[in-house]
Amino acid sequence: MIGRVPGPFHVVLREAIHQRGLPLERLRSRLAQQGIRVGLATLSDWQHGRTSPRRPHSLKAVGALEEILELPPRTLTGLLRAPRLGVDERSGALGELLQAVPRAYSWDLEPITVEHTVTVGADRRTATLGIRSLVRARRDGVDRTTLRYFGAQDGVIDQVAVRPVRNCATGRLLRHDPGGALVVEVLFGQPLAAGETWLYECEVHNPAASTDFAHGFRQPEGTFLLEVRFHPDALPAVVRGYYRADLYDGRHRVTELPLNTHHAVHITAEGMAAGVVGINWEWQRSPDGDP
Numbered sequence: 001m002i003g004r005v006p007g008p009f010h011v012v013l014r015e016a017i018h019q020r021g022l023p024l025e026r027l028r029s030r031l032a033q034q035g036i037r038v039g040l041a042t043l044s045d046w047q048h049g050r051t052s053p054r055r056p057h058s059l060k061a062v063g064a065l066e067e068i069l070e071l072p073p074r075t076l077t078g079l080l081r082a083p084r085l086g087v088d089e090r091s092g093a094l095g096e097l098l099q100a101v102p103r104a105y106s107w108d109l110e111p112i113t114v115e116h117t118v119t120v121g122a123d124r125r126t127a128t129l130g131i132r133s134l135v136r137a138r139r140d141g142v143d144r145t146t147l148r149y150f151g152a153q154d155g156v157i158d159q160v161a162v163r164p165v166r167n168c169a170t171g172r173l174l175r176h177d178p179g180g181a182l183v184v185e186v187l188f189g190q191p192l193a194a195g196e197t198w199l200y201e202c203e204v205h206n207p208a209a210s211t212d213f214a215h216g217f218r219q220p221e222g223t224f225l226l227e228v229r230f231h232p233d234a235l236p237a238v239v240r241g242y243y244r245a246d247l248y249d250g251r252h253r254v255t256e257l258p259l260n261t262h263h264a265v266h267i268t269a270e271g272m273a274a275g276v277v278g279i280n281w282e283w284q285r286s287p288d289g290d291p
Helices: 009-020 024-033 040-048 056-068 092-098
Strands: 109-120 126-137 142-150 161-166 169-176 181-192 197-205 212-216 223-230 238-244 253-256 264-270 276-282
Touching: 009 040, 024 040, 024 056, 092 142, 092 169, 092 181, 109 212, 126 142, 142 197, 161 169, 161 181, 181 197, 212 223, 223 276, 238 264, 264 276
Parallel strands: 109 223
Antiparallel strands: 109 126, 126 197, 142 181, 161 197, 169 181, 212 276, 223 264, 238 253, 238 276
16 A cells, blocks of 8 residues: 655645545635635645645635535645745754864755665564665765664664665764764765666664654655565554654644555655654553563
8 A cells, every 4th residue: 555644744744635536626715615716827826835835815715615625624724834944953962063064954865766665584583674765966076974773772873873875875874872973974986967867775773662664854855765574473553654744843733644455554755845854653562561
């Protein structure tokens, strides 16, 4: 089964319209019946993320759309907020590490596709986090990127290892033990010309058990895919995909993700420039209450 990321606004709106099977002309007519006039072009722009509702009249229309599309209150209106590019990487442990890495905040590379694959073993621990990215240089001379790993349990980040797999090597690596964060330079081995693409792959190994993996968007990205694969002897009781507005915000939208026949789930996102998407899961509890 294909999982869709439960956010941001235009993605939720587009998915709701698809699920209800209502053409835009029908939505426009239903809004007009409530005295709310919105053009077809505006509705199309909203569902494709070209524009967002901001004016009072538009916000009223969004509230009416929640009723027409039979969505819970604030499903759409709760996702509308002042636009901001990128998650907050200048605060907390991650910010402390990135400030020590030259050009860590620079937008030197355009992510075309980013794929993260989490493999969970029979012992319910994460065997690997595979990262595969296709990027395009935005200037001449780019020869590296900075990998962020955030949210490891206290006392475990010193055991997290990053291994190059394809078309890269690892350079400077910094850890923040109390904050559970790690950053590492991923070296391409050659400088790229502006417009040149590069495909690289690496793996992150974390020996600690985890039930949550997410990706923060620090700049516009093309297509993002997060997949979690479970061992047949360690299947979760429930798996959920979620969206939140920033690294330190609470989960805002949650969608249950059924396992497919290969014991895996995934979510995708396209054209996102801010926010966090992730997958978390719960294990079946034993009769004595232990997971």
